[in-house]
Amino acid sequence: MRVSGLLRILAVIFVLFTSWIFFWGYLSFSMKTVRLPRWLAGAVSKKTRVVKTRCNLSKPCPDNYFAFKICSGAANVVGPSICFEDHMIMSPVKNNVGRGLNIALVNGTTGMVLKHDHFDMYSGDVQLLEKFLKEITEGMLVLVASYDDPGTKMNDEIRKLFSQMGSSHANQLGFRDSWVFLGARGIKNNSPFEQVGSWWPPHPWRRGGEQCQG
Ligand SMILES: *[C@@H]1O[C@H](CO)[C@@H](O)[C@H](O)[C@H]1NC(C)=O
Ligand SMILES: *[C@@H]1O[C@H](CO)[C@@H](O)[C@H](O)[C@H]1NC(C)=O
Secondary structure, three states, X not given: OHHHHHHHHHHHHHHHHHHHHHHHHHHHHHHHHXXXXXXXXXXXXXXXXHOOOHHHOOOOOXXXXXXXXXXXOEOOOEOOEEEXXXXXXXXXXXXXXXXXXXXXXXXXXXXXXXXXXXXXXXXXXXXXXXXXXXXXXXXXXXXXXXXXXXXXXXXXHHHHHHHOOOOOOOOOOOOOOEEEEEEEOOOOOOOOEEEEEOOOOOOOOOOEEEEEEO
């Protein structure tokens, strides 16, 4: 009995002692880790400043490629944005986006922004969008981002015009789908850049992506 009692006391002392050592080890370790990230953070932020990409793309584009990033809106809460060659053409901050389809036209040779506008596809005048799309000529790049609802007023004529620019989803686009697209009039194949998300069943609403365009 006395031996086991002594062993118990020794065990308790042992536990206290090791936790003491562990505690101090932990403290000095955590003090080191408090200092380390500051050095690391300094080094990292210096590096990211050096490798800044056009449109903040995750990877830089080759010199002879255009960099662009298009994000659809998220439901009717977060507005869409269209960036081309480090120029934010449309965004909520610029206060030039709207419900429906947000479209920017860019000269495909020079990358110069030619025009941008938004078209309410829920209760707007769809003739305005038809007119806008019919005035697009060859050699222009067309960048599209949806916001809230691109589908309600969508008609066959508009679906056809987008299909002729290389869209493979414009034919099915419906109520509150999210859609991002880059195309050009008269391109023979499907656009290399297009994403669509359906409203139902629920999905992460925001579609978006970035790419280099040759
Ligand atoms: C890139 O990111 C920086 C820092 O977040 C921001 O200030 C800048 O406006 C962004 N540029 C574009 C074109 O989005
Ligand atoms: C694009 O810019 C070039 C050079 O300025 C010009 O010759 C061409 O007509 C423009 N194309 C369009 C579609 O605006």
